[in-house]
Amino acid sequence: MKYSGCHIPRNRTGWIKVWFLMSLFVSQISWAIGTLSGTSISNTATVSYLLGAVPQPDLSATSAAVLVDEKINLTVTGGVTTNVAAGSTIQATPFTVTNNANSALDFALTVTDVIGGDQFDPLPLSCSAFVENGTTPNYQAGQDTATFIDELAANASATVYAVCDIPGSLALGDTGFVGLTAIAQGNFNAAGYVPSTGVLGGLLAEAAANTASVDIALADIGGTEDLARDAKHSAHNTYLIGGAAVSVAKTVTSILDPNGTSVLMPGAVITYQITVDVTGSGSVTNLTINDPLPANTSYVSNSISLDGVPKTDAIDADNVQFSANTVTVSLGNVAAPANHVITFRATIN
Amino acid sequence: MTISRLFFTTTLIALFGSFASVVHAADASIKVTSIAQTEVEVADKSGKRSVKRTPVEKAVPGSEVIFTTTFENTIDKAASNIVINNPIPTDTEYKAGSAFGKDCEILFSTDGGKTFGHADELKVKDKEGKERNALPKEYTHIRWTYKAPLSPGKSSEVGFRAIIK
Numbered sequence: 001m002k003y004s005g006c007h008i009p010r011n012r013t014g015w016i017k018v019w020f021l022m023s024l025f026v027s028q029i030s031w032a033i034g035t036l037s038g039t040s041i042s043n044t045a046t047v048s049y050l051l052g053a054v055p056q057p058d059l060s061a062t063s064a065a066v067l068v069d070e071k072i073n074l075t076v077t078g079g080v081t082t083n084v085a086a087g088s089t090i091q092a093t094p095f096t097v098t099n100n101a102n103s104a105l106d107f108a109l110t111v112t113d114v115i116g117g118d119q120f121d122p123l124p125l126s127c128s129a130f131v132e133n134g135t136t137p138n139y140q141a142g143q144d145t146a147t148f149i150d151e152l153a154a155n156a157s158a159t160v161y162a163v164c165d166i167p168g169s170l171a172l173g174d175t176g177f178v179g180l181t182a183i184a185q186g187n188f189n190a191a192g193y194v195p196s197t198g199v200l201g202g203l204l205a206e207a208a209a210n211t212a213s214v215d216i217a218l219a220d221i222g223g224t225e226d227l228a229r230d231a232k233h234s235a236h237n238t239y240l241i242g243g244a245a246v247s248v249a250k251t252v253t254s255i256l257d258p259n260g261t262s263v264l265m266p267g268a269v270i271t272y273q274i275t276v277d278v279t280g281s282g283s284v285t286n287l288t289i290n291d292p293l294p295a296n297t298s299y300v301s302n303s304i305s306l307d308g309v310p311k312t313d314a315i316d317a318d319n320v321q322f323s324a325n326t327v328t329v330s331l332g333n334v335a336a337p338a339n340h341v342i343t344f345r346a347t348i349n
Numbered sequence: 350m351t352i353s354r355l356f357f358t359t360t361l362i363a364l365f366g367s368f369a370s371v372v373h374a375a376d377a378s379i380k381v382t383s384i385a386q387t388e389v390e391v392a393d394k395s396g397k398r399s400v401k402r403t404p405v406e407k408a409v410p411g412s413e414v415i416f417t418t419t420f421e422n423t424i425d426k427a428a429s430n431i432v433i434n435n436p437i438p439t440d441t442e443y444k445a446g447s448a449f450g451k452d453c454e455i456l457f458s459t460d461g462g463k464t465f466g467h468a469d470e471l472k473v474k475d476k477e478g479k480e481r482n483a484l485p486k487e488y489t490h491i492r493w494t495y496k497a498p499l500s501p502g503k504s505s506e507v508g509f510r511a512i513i514k
Contacts, residue, residue, distance in 0.1 A: 034410030035440040035514050043416035043511075045435040047381050049428045049499075056428075061381040063416055064406070068440070068513060071409040102410050210407060217409045 034102035036154065037214045038192020040065035069215040070193070072204055073100035074107065076182050076223060078235030083242050085283040085333065087168035089126075092139030092161040093237040095180040099152045100220075103193035105186045106201040107149035111162045112179035112225050115236065119174035122164035122239070129180060132159035139163060148200050149182070166239060168285075174241040179225050181234035188214045204231045244284045244336040247277045250291070253343070266348050269300065274342040276331065283335035291327045293346055299325070300345040307341055378424035379431075379499075386415045412513050413444060421504035431495035433507050436462065437488055441511035445485035450493045450507030458490035459483045465492050 044062040075098040082093035109129035113122045131146040139161045149158045162178045186201035187194040223234035257268040304311045304320050311320035319330040387405035392398045422428050437443050448455045456465035471483035493507040
């Protein structure tokens with residue numbers, strides 16, 4: 001059974017009432033996160049009636065307004081593993097901070113570096129938190145300089161980087177946890193949130209009783225470094241010491257004997273090639289290749305080249321030398337993925 | 350507004366323990382008031398718990414508010430065909446099954462008050478144009494039709510619960 005217009009039967013009164021409440025209807029848009037604090041909600045009922053058979057003017061009554069209070073809630077999302085090299089500095093790992101409250105808020109940020117259950121901590125006092133400014137993806141030291149989240153709208157998220165220095169002398173696969181805590185802050189009056197652009201708003205706490213201002217209710221859950229209902233939330237990311245692997249292969253690429261053929265005989269010159277592959281992620285530090293010459297061979301002076309570039313044998317500024325009958329190539333810190341080719345020649349005695 | 354009417358208005362406010370506003374036409378024979386309340390659990394001295402309604406001035410999203418409209422016949426003639434039309438307040442959702450009103454037929458609208466139907470008959474169309482049963486949170490209006498004439502001096506009340514979004 002469907003009703004159209006008024007329920008009052010037409011044949012009984014000869015009168016039909018048309019409700020005209022569109023202006024009240026159009027503003028009924030659903031909110032994803034919650035009604036903004038400071039909003040007033042009231043209820044209006046309209047009564048129509050007859051005296052005898054005579055329609056009377058409509059009567060309306062509106063309830064007192066209910067002021068919507070502030071429900072503080074926020075989420076820090078971590079769980080990201082960031083590959084780093086031992087001894088590397090300014091290593092950023094990203095977190096997401098979401099404002100789940102019913103107003104815009106500011107968020108103070110702190111980084112926790114000493115956390116149990118891992119193999120290392122970032123260098124003491126090396127960690128900072130910076131907010132992604134949206135210009136260039138990933139952490140950019142020159143751009144992402146804000147140390148708190150300013151005016152984050154309700155239901156909006158921001159990317160925050162914990163940026164730390166990594167100690168040296170760590171083994172591949174070592175992990176170090178880093179925590180980020182976001183603290184919701186803001187100023188409120190009876191009309192709701194009061195923006196404070198460029199300045200961190202005040203700390204938030206629940207009032208003991210109703211105040212003239214919008215009251216604060218804390219509804220956040222506990223995180224890795226904080227408790228429930230403390231206007232904070234926190235999570236961990238992991239620094240992983242690069243899972244980089246080095247593989248070395250040595251091959252003979254040519255043999256040239258004194259007769260101009262490829263016979264292994266005294267006086268034949270052998271060209272050796274060593275390929276170095278650094279695979280995986282992260283980097284390796286102080287990578288050095290040592291290759292002692294085989295017995296009964298003589299090194300051909302200044303025959304070494306690295307990646308096609310000739311190098312001297314002397315112990316000098318270039319990273320290649322021949323001494324103590326050993327070819328040594330110092331590649332230093334190598335970030336994966338990388339590939340290097342070393343060639344040199346030797347004569348069969 | 351006469352002194353006596355002002356006094357009556359004040360009395361009503363005291364009666365319902367809330368800052369209700371009373372609006373009526375100059376010669377109205379019905380007085381209408383609307384109040385907003387919340388339920389709180391209270392314990393007496395023996396520790397027995399009970400639910401009590403109190404006026405609500407502030408609430409966080411997710412809270413339940415009870416809106417009650419009272420109508421009273423204040424003249425010596427019976428009023429008939431009393432219909433109370435109530436849009437669900439902005440920023441709130443109707444709580445399923447919460448509408449109340451003695452001797453009333455209660456109908457709902459999902460289209461801004463253009464059409465009304467019983468709760469179990471209301472349909473809405475989804476994005477593909479397919480009909481489905483309307484959800485209580487999709488109601489836009491409630492309408493109470495008081496089934497009997499309201500005798501002089503008598504009053505009655507209707508209301509519902511809304512959740513702040």
